[in-house]
Structures are given as structure tokens and as C-alpha cells.
Amino acid sequence: YQKSWRSTAKNYLSATQNLMGKYATDTFYANKLNSLIATYQLTRFDEPKVSVSHAMMTLSEIPLEYRQDIRFPMYNGLNYNTSGSYEADQCTWYVFNRVAQLGGRVGDYMGNGADWHTNGQLLGYQTSSVPKVGYVISFKQGVAGYHPLYGHVAFVEAVGDEGVLISEGDASYVNYRIIPNEIALSSGVGYVAPK
Numbered sequence: 001y002q003k004s005w006r007s008t009a010k011n012y013l014s015a016t017q018n019l020m021g022k023y024a025t026d027t028f029y030a031n032k033l034n035s036l037i038a039t040y041q042l043t044r045f046d047e048p049k050v051s052v053s054h055a056m057m058t059l060s061e062i063p064l065e066y067r068q069d070i071r072f073p074m075y076n077g078l079n080y081n082t083s084g085s086y087e088a089d090q091c092t093w094y095v096f097n098r099v100a101q102l103g104g105r106v107g108d109y110m111g112n113g114a115d116w117h118t119n120g121q122l123l124g125y126q127t128s129s130v131p132k133v134g135y136v137i138s139f140k141q142g143v144a145g146y147h148p149l150y151g152h153v154a155f156v157e158a159v160g161d162e163g164v165l166i167s168e169g170d171a172s173y174v175n176y177r178i179i180p181n182e183i184a185l186s187s188g189v190g191y192v193a194p195k
Helices: 012-019 029-039 042-046 091-101 113-122
Strands: 136-139 152-159 163-169 174-180 189-192
Touching: 012 029, 029 042, 091 113, 091 152, 091 163, 113 136, 113 152, 113 189
Parallel strands: none
Antiparallel strands: 136 152, 136 189, 152 163, 163 174
């Protein structure tokens, strides 16, 4: 029955289809399961749970293949968030200021990190599912080990063959991570172009 396991099947459709005539006598069993999976968006649990917490690095630790593609200056540490809409110890504060430092603009009230992609769409920002240098990356809740309620937001510094180099921080630190393509190209993240 391994072909009916989601972990070994090509996708959930083939897993449910494999149950037909072997383990389920109801001729509509696969259709019923597929309907439940779609209704409750159960495929969201198929995303790999990969924690990137171990991948934190300083600028000097970034692999050369990414470091050579960094085209922006380092974050200058200035606070451009004059409205005070983002708390200084949050990822949203850093991204707002990183974008402003480079001459871009994002809204003062984009919400929690997980909300930036959706709110960006609603506010007329160009959004994408494909990473681009200079874009903001918004992580849905719990993706890549980030906060299960608030998600996360970071800045795309470089895009490589194996993943995306992001910078993240707050008022007291900046660090870098490489987000592997299995996450960077998944439905668990979205990208927002600053205006």
C-alpha cells in the first residue's frame, strides 16, 4: 500500500487513485477524498518543513556564489520609519528601512510579515511567486520555521541556482540566510516589489 502514501506518491491525486479497487470499495472514494483535500486545503501540509534557523550568517560567511551577486550596499542602520508604524525589534521594521535606504517604498501599514504579499496585492504593488533581487519576501505562518502566527518578512539580496539570499534583522542586528528553492519557489512565500 506504499503507493497510496502521500510521501511516496507523485501527488495526492495519484495517492488517492491508488486506493481505488484495492483498499476502498466505494467507486467514488478517490473523488470524495480529493474533494475533502481541496476543501480544507490539506495540500498545505505537503510543503516540506525545513528550518533555516541554522543557516544564519554574517556578510563574510555568505558563499561566494551569492556574495558576488549582491548589488546593493549594506544596510546603513538608519530609521526611515518616521511614522513609527513598525516596532524596532521586528522584521517588518528592518525591511521597511532596507527598502527605504535603497530608494524604494513600501506601505507604513503592511501588517505582519505573513501579510505583506497579500496586502501588497490589495494595495497595488507588483507581486510575484518568483524571487527577484530587490523584492521583499513574505513568509506565510510557520514556513521555514518562522513564526507560526505572524510569519516573517525579509529582503531579497541575491538569487542563485540553489536558492535565495535574504537579509533580515531589526534595529540591533542584520544577518543573512539562504532560503533553498524548495521553499523560495513554494506557495509558502510571496514576493513584493517596492514602489
